[in-house]
Amino acid sequence: MSIRRVFSKWKKTRNLQSSSLKRYIPETAIFNYDRLGEMLTRHKMVYVKPDKGTHGNGVMRVKQHSGTSFELREGVSTQTLNSLDSLHAAIKTRIGKRMYLVQKGIHMMTHRGRKFDLRVLVQKNLDNKWESMSILGRKAAAHKIVTNVSNGGKMETLSKLLHSRLNDASIRRLGRELEQLGVSTGRELSRTYKGLKELGIDIALDKSMHPWILEVNTNPAIYVYRTFDPRAYRRIFRNAKAYGRFGQK
Ligand SMILES: Nc1ncnc2c1ncn2[C@@H]1O[C@H](COP(=O)(O)OP(=O)(O)O)[C@@H](O)[C@H]1O
Ligand SMILES: [Mg+2]
Structure with a gap:
């Protein structure tokens, strides 16, 4: 077998x-706009990663700073976004139509x-x-x-x-x-x-x-x-x- x-x-x-x-x-959901928003409200830091990824490729981290300022990281690059809409759009540009997960970030x-x-x-x-x-x-x-x-x-x-x-x-x-x-x-x-x-x-x-x-x-x-x-x-x-x-x- x-x-x-x-x-x-x-x-x-x-x-x-x-x-x-x-x-x-850790709390985990299929990535979409609503789940991203909810999980950030609850956890302040989340990981967004490909459902079928390996080797850490495509893994992103989002931190919510004060109010609606978000830090998006992938590899060694960092982007700052000033609304949930623009954060979601920036992530979508990277992931296209592929299935991703959003997971509570562990410190x-x-x-x-x-x-x-x-x-x-x-x-x-x-x-x-x-x-x-x-x-x-x-x-x-x-x-x-x-x-x-x-x-x-x-x-x-x-x-x-x-x-x-x-x-x-x-x-x-x-x-x-x-x-x-x-x-x-x-x-x-x-x-x-x-x-x-x-x-x-x-x-x-x-x-x-x-x-x-x-x-x-x-x-x-x-x-x-x-x-x-x-x-x-x-x-x-x-x-x-x-x-x-x-x-x-
Ligand atoms: N929820 C999380 N909280 C903190 N770090 C994470 C989380 N998810 C992934 N990571 C970090 O990213 C790495 C890669 O994620 P993982 O889920 O193991 O995917 P891969 O299949 O690419 O290895 C992990 O080894 C860990 O260092
Ligand atoms: Mg791994």
Whole structure:
């Protein structure tokens, strides 16, 4: 049986929003004028991103400043718009007719002034059970709104990113909580999507360390672990081989 991939972020997010994992899912809607306005009123900062994007491409961030002044960012460019109409028009110019999502923006934790989020890699193991294999941090390049490695982000260990705020025992506890969240996500999504075998879950920690699932990738990178988590890599590779990532068994 081939490995199931689900590319629509909306389908995966909606599934998790209506599950017991709801409290880890930032409010998300299909982008349109009304949803953009409502979400900005509620959250003051939102992300606008392609339903089927990858690598951080096309991801925008909007902040509402005082009154009706908005800051729109994409890549390293910034635009200021002075009404919701002109903001919506500026975003529409970029997205055309493609489907985009609008999502509550998470104020990510920072390390030496750079935002970071986490990548939890979850696989079906040799016993056909979901298992979290690795947790790595990804630190955004200077002035970037996305942490993707293909956008200049850097992989770091969880302990390096957190040791100035948490002691070792607390970091380990957080790690276990995130592993459990990874396993629950695998179980939940595979109720609907049979044949999922591997997930790369992007998780942001907010300033109070609450984990928020930004997206779930069903086609995660695995070679990065050879360099950045070599202890986990052997088992990751073995699982991937067993479920047929490299072709027929
Ligand atoms: N709601 C959000 N709040 C804060 N940052 C976000 C949010 N959504 C996305 N990002 C940032 O943008 C990056 C790319 O978004 P993501 O949803 O993972 O799409 P992609 O498929 O392009 O990786 C994330 O890793 C994160 O750094
Ligand atoms: Mg991502």
